Amino acid sequence: MAETKVSDVLAELADLEDPKVRAVNEKHGDDHGVNLTKLRSVAKRLKTNQNLARELWATDDTAARLLALLICRPKAFDRNELDAMLREARTPKVHDWLLSYVVKKNPHAEELRLAWFADPDPVVASAGWTLTAERVAKQPEGLDLPGLLDIIEARMKDAPDRLQWAMNTCLAQIGIEHPDFRARALDIGERLKVLEDYPTSPGCTSPYAPIWITEMVRRQQSK
Template identity: 75%
Template sequence: MEVIGMTDTVPELLAELAALDDPRAREVNERNGDDHGVNLGKLRAIAKRLKAQHELALELWATDETAARLLALLICRPKAFSEAELDAMLRESRAPKVHDWLVNYVVKKSPHAEALRLRWFDDADAVVASAGWALTIDRVAKRPDGLDLPGLLDLIEAELVDAPERKQWAMNHCLAQIGISHPALRARALAIGERLEVLKDYPTPPNCTSPFAPAWINEIVRRQELAAAGS
């Protein structure tokens, strides 16, 4: 049984998070669609103090507060969730950071990850579908056996340009990952990216890799080749 310390009640944690709300952080986060102002480093420090407490995580999630939900995702036990619970949580997660952490910190560690990938991949809700694509990217990079990679390229080629924003970013990442991880398909991935020109003009800060798939593929492959030559 998990024991929650006296200072670790949900109301007190909500008060602690509220005290950390920084207007400047909130302004930056809101530009990215996230409605909270808590510095993520400070949020992680609270999670480190609390350690894994699944029941507390469930209570924090139930508050529907973005910062509390982020904290919940850091202290939950990913393998304790059922497939139905994770599906419901994903469909509730409209804040981009909550959606991202749920997929990457929880669903990817769940025994239900592949079932949810298949369940979400063609979902009519583009935000839900983007989670299916995010899980597909993980498989493209780490466990591609059984994936129809040419079929994925066909789908990307047909749908990328008109896909809603969140889904488009995930599909574009998948295009880049196929080109990076699978040399036999690299030329085709590059050709699709060059023809579609999705995110070609996206403003990219200096020293950052462009999200334009051909630039992304070429840069990561260049780094890999340099690393291999130096090893």
């Protein structure tokens, strides 16, 4: 079976480029115009291919990097490799997929969470907070929840956008999943008013923490 060439994959991605998709993505800070459903179809056809994934990542092309994250072996990356990849992940979608599809499934995830959480680069720190929010919801043992709330209370209001979003997610998860800290989480959200005016589509829950917490708790209690 012939080995898939990076040049062929890049040509295919170029053929899938849609100016309308790019225009929508650019509003969110992403610089690609490939429909993600079509991108996933390409990934399904290529199947898992770690070498190709590394070559696609090295192109620095956003669509190629998203494809790389779909066909890679998450556990095959070492800690330093993932750290470098996160720092190279310029666009929000690549950043999000790297965390969701690769880092969370990698044995170095907790080590990276701790390192990124304290990083001076706010985009890198946002990754640490995203992984922390995941732990708050699914594996809170060992986390200092009051300490996290202290940091959120002191820093979230003036944090850069991506870091602020991740800290707000962590705040909401604490309020949703941990009744003992719910009142404080709600109070912090109400006083800081972060994302209070965020535009929310009909049928979607606002990311404003007090609304988010209240709605998710209501759903839990109505089951």
